Amino acid sequence: MTGETTVCTAVRIHGRGAQRKALRALLDGLPSRGGRLLLTGEPGLGRTTLLQWAARSFHAGPVLHLGTGPDPGAGPTAEQLLAALRTAADAAPALVCVDDAHLWDAPARTALARAAEHLSAVGRVGLLLSAASDRAVAPEFAHLPVVRLDPLAPSRAAALLDDMTDGAAAPAVREQLLAEADGNPALLAALVRRLSPAELRGHRPLPGPLADAAALAEAAGGAPAVPSGHARDLLLTVAAAVRASDGPDADAALVRDALLRLRPASRPGARSQPLPEQLAPAGDRLRFHSPLVRRTVYATASPDARRAVHRALAEALGNGGHRLPELLHRSWSLSGPAPAPGQGDDLARAAADSTVTATYRLRATAYTRAAELTADAARRAERYTAAAEQALLGGCPHQARPLLAAAREGAVPAAVRGRAELVRGLVELRDGPVGDAHQSLLLAASLLAADAPADAASAALAAADAAWAAGDLSACLATLGPTAPPRATAAIPAHGAHAPGAGEQRGPRGTPGPHGRPHTRPAVRPAASHPAHPSHTSASVASAVRDHRIGMRALLEGRFDRAGAPLGQVVRRGLTEDRPEVLLRSAAAALLLGDVDAARGAGARALAAARQLGSDRLEPQALEYLAYAELRAGRHPQARAHAEEGLRTALRAGQRNTAAHHRAVLALAASIEEEPDVVARHVAAALATARRHGLAQALTLAQWAAARADLGRGRPFDAADRLGLLVLPGPGRGHFAVWRLAVPCFVEAAVLAGRHEDAREVLVDFAGWAAFGADPQAAAQLARCHALLAPPERTDDLYRRALAQHDEAGGDFERARTALLYGKWLRRRRRPREARGRLGAALAGFEGCGAGVWAAQARDELRALGAAPQPGGDGAPTRLGRLTPQQLRIARHVAEGATNREVALTLAVSTRTVDYHLRKVFAALGVRSRLELARVIGQAEQDQEARRAAAHQEKTGAQP
Structure with missing residues (x-):
């Protein structure tokens, strides 16, 4: 054995x-x-x-x-x-x-x-x-x-690991295995085989390094064969240079310089030798075709060879102003296990220096190496914590977790423990059980209260965010503290003032909607080089945290008169700030107040700022707010575009919880289209994460999307059953701030299913929500719901009132839904001329926003009147109706003469994504060239304009 x-x-x-x-x-x-x-x-x-x-x-x-x-x-x-x-x-x-x-x-x-x-x-x-x-x-x-074949996505790799081990791996061990394997199934299997059962279950420490030379070589099929000593040195030099690089490649000039220092005798003829087949030139950079082979080359080299290469690289960097990479290479050139005096301090100082140009990931590498070279336990823990902070900022939560585990070794000051718990809570908030995140963030707030009160306030607000995501209203109120809190510099206790009793499901009337989820992502502070010099959150960030907390608490208590001023302050800060954290709070506050235009503006600026900083952590969250803002405005195609990109960035950054929210948005957007399989796929994926991590908000949104898809496809009984569980009082009611948004769908489905009393029951709460004014569509939706339940003598007036309110609020989809219901009612009241106008307007509205499944209902109603669908009903607009919103956007750009690369840049997607969708467009429309596509798009636009004009003329002619 x-x-x-x-x-x-x-x-x-x-x-x-x-x-x-x-x-x-x-x-x-x-x-x-x-x-x-x-x-x-x-x-x-x-x-x-x-x-x-x-x-x-x-x-x-x-x-x-x-x-x-x-x-x-x-x-x-x-x-x-x-x-x-x-x-x-x-x-x-x-x-x-x-x-x-x-x-x-x-x-x-x-x-x-x-x-x-x-x-x-x-x-x-x-x-x-x-x-x-x-x-x-x-x-x-x-x-x-x-x-x-690309590396497996994190969720797929996790499922593979569970299959390999029958789920026996301890959570911390599981995270390290997945991080080291980096989506490579063979390497994952090799790492698992290397561990004993006790190590796998976390009873014994893991061997280090986990991915050693033997495991890497096993996965890679052995160390690569090279034709010469020069080729071997070249491969090792590139692999070593990448370790201190900001990307997956190395500067070719630096590599050549280091090689000449490594082997001066090889200077003649070195440039004329061909590159080994494992390397690829990329402009003035060199990279490996395979990251696994790069790791294998480095791991299988002898320690002396690695140290010599690092020494040569440090010397080559010595006069170029590349302080951080130079120090890293010098530290790796050291021999012996004993820490070098002063070497760790130099690295930590350079990593903390804001004038040094480096990515978050490179700073994390520097702090990690500094910790390895530090003998003092407290300072070593502080540097591991700083490395975890930088890894989180760089969008690498899987790297932050083992660093935090290393920081726990030995006794450390409360402030360092608080910073570690803050990072741990933020990691879990985006990629773990939000209940665990809530507890970690509360602990961080209490530990930071004495030395870093502003950071403590940020941690407490993040804890409220975790409680919000979990749908725990009581915990959210308790964490936010009293409505009239002390100044921002005062410590926030772990438990606030009295809140509603535990287990309470019904939120106060007027609770913010799901897309106004409070933004409580405290800025992870720049780690100092020494724990005696903490760097507190800036005054403006602290003020934003304080105002956001006051406004959120007032909203959750239903005290709207006290919520507007502090939240308005947060919104206004977004007009002058350029930091993504503050801009994201501004977007969240704007959503809470119902100002979707301000939310879109702040969200777009937050996205630009996050990309400029290279923060992979904040980019998916900025896209999340943009997607929510577009949904609130009724612009489903735009919401889908942001959520598609957000999902990709969230998965790339290891943020499964954020990915679940994006999938819920995608399901809601697809629920108005003729894509039931797409809805089902996104709903299933969102629910899988939501149930595992306790995401009540994402779960409610996904279930609402499934029910709305049922309603659009003419299955009101199924829709009413699904939605009833979400909106009716009881233990299964949906998230306290989300279920109200599903009420209009439930009322429509319940009326069609004959459940009129259930529909009336939920309208009382919904009327309070509509009166608050945070949802621009709510007043019109309320009038529509009353029209569905009203006696015939009042129905006309209520539908007209609803349409007038839609005109003020905007949102083509919701207006078209009201027009469709009104048209159906008019047809059944034997008023065909008026019904035709309303149904024609509904059809035009649905086609204009890509709501194919609802457009089909409008066409059926028009046929029942004996009226064929309006001009183009079987022509170009219908052909375009076969396209998804993303495909339609790409088709229109291409029809205007844009290249695939230009389209990719415009839509912030990859060229491969454009190529894929364009092939689908050509197949769906039956065209073979860009010129033919341009003709189809142009004719469709002309026909659609004619249809809208005809619909408008008929609608206005039908007005009393």
Whole structure:
């Protein structure tokens, strides 16, 4: 027996949905035609596993596996391969699999590529190749269609780890394994195998480094072979330089300088030697094709070789003003385990120096190394805490957690413990159970109260944010403290004044809506180089925290007269500030007050500021506020665009809770379109995280989206059942600040389902919410709800009042919903001329905002009147209706002459995303060129304008 943990072998494939879809398309087409695909990815990502999956999934004929590469000169010719393929396909379709095709010699690769080119002549043969991307793609395969494997997303990697270990890993161990594996399944398996059961369960310390040379080499298939000593030194120098770089590559000039210092004798002819195949030039930079191979090169080098390379890099940087990288390389060139006197202090001072240009991640690396070189336990803990702060600011919460664990070793001052708990709470707030975050942040507030009262206030406000996300009104009120608090410099106690009893579900009338969730993300303070010199939150940030807390407390208590002034102050600060934290608070306060234009402005400026600072932590949160503001304004396509980008950035930054909120927004946006599968997918993903981490707000939003999709598709009974659980009093009622927004949907569904008394019951609270004025649509929605329940003699007046209020508030979708209900009522009252006008206006409104599923209802009503849909009903507008809002935006930009790169820059997405959506646009519209697309878009715009003009004329003619 060994001390290793047994890794479960029957592990299902996690993720890879897009790749399997591409492989399935190849397999499904083989009975009628040939095909070829190149499956590529860095070592360890599962190319062989997917190849085997494709082979097992193919049942229409034989599967042939060609070996890992014939002997040089003994490989088949292209003609021999083609003849073999023809023979294989004579009786039935065939699939030919070639794993690790990059290992074939050049003549064999050429023959294989030529055979692939002629597969169409052979017919019914599929050729599936795999090749590692740790080197440039062989030119013989460059023309093949490519399916790329990327590292697993954090959630997929976590699920894979649970499969491997049967969920036995302790939470802290789990986080470190996932961080070290960085989405690589083979490396994750190697790391798990390295641990004993006691280490896996957290009963014994983990070995260090966790990803050692043996584990990395196992995942990478061994250390890379190099043709010369110069190539070996070059690879190691690039790998070492990246460790102190702000990105995944290294300065080529720096590498050359270091190499000349490392081997002066190699100066003649060094420039003429070709780059090793593991490296790729990128302008004046050098990078590895594979991050795993880069790590393996560094880990498998001898300690003396690594120290020599770092020494050469430090000398090369000595006169260039690159203080922080120079100090890092010098520290790594040291020998022996004993800390070097003064070396850690120099690193910490440079990391804390605001005049030094460096990213958050590089500063985190510097603080970590400074801690490793520090003998004093208290100062070492302070530096690990500072490293965790910088890692959090850089959007790397997975790196912050092990740093915080290292900071716990030994006795440390209360102020340092408070800073550590503040970082821990912020990490959990975005990527963990929010109940745990609440407790950590309360502890941070109490620990920081004496030495850093402003930071304590920020921690307390963050604790309120955690309670808000959890839907715990009592805890939120208690954390916010009394309505008339002491000055900002006074410490905030861990428990505030008396709040409503525990377990209370009904919030006060007028509680802010979900998109006015309080912004309580305290600025993680710049860590000082020494704990005796704390850097407190600035006065303006402290004032914003104080005003936000006062206003939030007043709102939650229903004391609206006391909420407006402090929240207004927070909004106004956003007009002059350029710090993302203050701008985000301004956006949140504007949403609470119902000023969506101010919220959008502050959110956009916060996004720009976060991007300028390179803060991956704040970018997804800025996009979250922008998405919420667009939803509040009824602009669903814009909300979807922000949420799509926000979801990508949140997942990239390891913020699963923020990602859940973005998925809820995406579900709400998709619920008005003809995309029930999209709604279901986002709802399921949002609920999975919301239930696991206690996110009552995201859970309520996602359930509302599912119910609204039911209502739009004409399933009022299902919608009423779902929404009833959210809005009716009882233990299952939704988040205290969210459920009111779902009331109009519930009233509509309940009336259609015959549950009139339930509908009347919830309108009392909703009337108070509408009177508050924080939701611009609420007054019109209230009138519409009353119209649904009113006797016939009052219905006309209520619908007209609702439409007039919609005109004041804006929002095409909600106005179109009112017009649709009014038109339905008029048709059933046998008033066809008026009904036609209202239904035509509803149809135009729904099509204008991409609400395809609701537009279908309006068309059905018009047909029931004997009136065909208005001009273009079966023409260009309907064709455009097949596109998602994102596809429509891209199509319009392309029709105006923009290139794919220009569209990507305009929409803040990748060029690959534009390429993907544009292919979908061409397929949906049946066009083959950009010129043809421009004609379709232009004709559609003209027809839509004519339709709106006709609808307006008919509507105004129908006015009494």
